[in-house]
Amino acid sequence: DVQLVESGGGLIQPGRSLRLSCTASGFIFGDYAVNWFRQTPGRGLEWVGFIRNKGYAGTTEYAASVKGRFTISRDDSKSIAYLQMNSLKTEDTAVYYCTRQLDYGDYRIDYWGQGTLVTVSS
């Protein structure tokens, strides 16, 4: 079965850094793009960014709200993707999800992890 498991969330002070991990199993991780999304009651579901598979040079794209502060990377040998979050702001508080995405064709996002809560507060 396809599984994605996020970890690394928690309470963090504004301005600090945090790294989330997304551990995949049940499929060939390197064949897929990985997205990070976040969700809050006020802003709904929001795309954070993604990393494409190595066939597309592992290129990354980010939402304007996190560009320059967040970095997505991947280690296909371990089937793990990372979201490095620097200079965190209170508005980054959310549940963060990683997802698998087809990197061609209909680009469907077909599986999500269970989410991990990040709370940015002093």
Added chain:
Amino acid sequence: DIQMTQSPSSLSASVGDRVTITCRASQFISSYLNWYEQRPGKAPKLLIYAASTSHSGVPPRFSGSGSGTDFTLTISSLQSEDFATYYCQQSYSTPWTFGQGTKVEIK
């Protein structure tokens, strides 16, 4: 950015009812439209992709239609486990964007 607008924002329905949710994109997105179901405290689950193709394991009562800018999700006969929030999402161009959600509640 492509704006996705769903309607209604919420609805009340009974088991067995036919339910229709609409989603409109602010610009042409061909058939790059996905539908998700989310239950409280859980992650979204894919129901429909490419506007009208059912994801593996999704019950046949769920169907999708549309192309261009206007799309519809239909639940032909609402079941108790279908009371949840439904989202549309475009995968035409980044940033991927979602509708605000439609909460389906028990009448």
